[in-house]
Amino acid sequence: MLSDEMQEMHLTQTGWVAGNARYDDGTKDNHGCPPDAVLTVRREVVAPAIGVARVSENETKHSDDEQLIAELLAKYGKAQFCV
DSSP states (O other): OOEEEEEEEEEEEEEEEEEEOOOOOOOEEEOOOOOTSEEEEEEEEOOOOOSSHHHHEEEEOOOSSSHHHHHHHHOSSOOOOOO
């Protein structure tokens, strides 16, 4: 395995907030999920030594208020990742 990284971003009333992360150099960020998060997006990047890299993003909703989530996404855009 050449690369196996993960990062979470949480959407809140004040914008995107960094969550947990795991990097290839062994560093880990443990920030947890803020209590006011309405949406979490988790990105994983797996790149084998041979073959095609796989990038996946999974969403977890922390609110049933679809309108609020849509408004915050319109205001703050998509999550920006560094992995």
